[in-house]
Amino acid sequence: MARSYKEIMNDITTFIFDIDGVLTDGSVFVTNEGEILRTMNIRDGYALKAAVESGYNVCVISGGSNEGVRVRLRNLGITDIHLGTPDKVETYKEYIELYNIQPEQVMYMGDDIPDYHVMQLVGLPVCPQDASPEIKAISKYISHKKGGKGAAREVIEQVMKVQDKWTLYFDGKLD
């Protein structure tokens, strides 16, 4: 019998996130100078930081490149930040090999076609509520929240709760 997503969550040691449409709502704000700005969610950030501090592997793989995003993610304690990635599958394979991670231990959250192939390689492919239909079709869990609006928070919290690692007492710094 196929395992439920809750059962698979017991084995997760590693969270991998796409950025646009997952850690952001997919919108970009373009200034007159052509600079592109994104918004990110503080509650998502809190959960990402909690996961890092609790010893989970946290990795971000994005086709886009934005140095501001890198700074933000570094400040949350994330060290594995892959921006401007042409081939997510290749980056994923290198990452799990480097840390000796098994695919069954990986939760990957993506929202669109560039995530399709890599999501088929992981134990727990998940997506935000507003992901593309193709991605929803291959996800083992669809968040009740949208990308950039708490979807990452929801799945991190669920995994950590299943493993009794979610606690209210982190250092309280949210940014």
Ligand SMILES: [Mg+2]
């Ligand atoms: Mg995306």
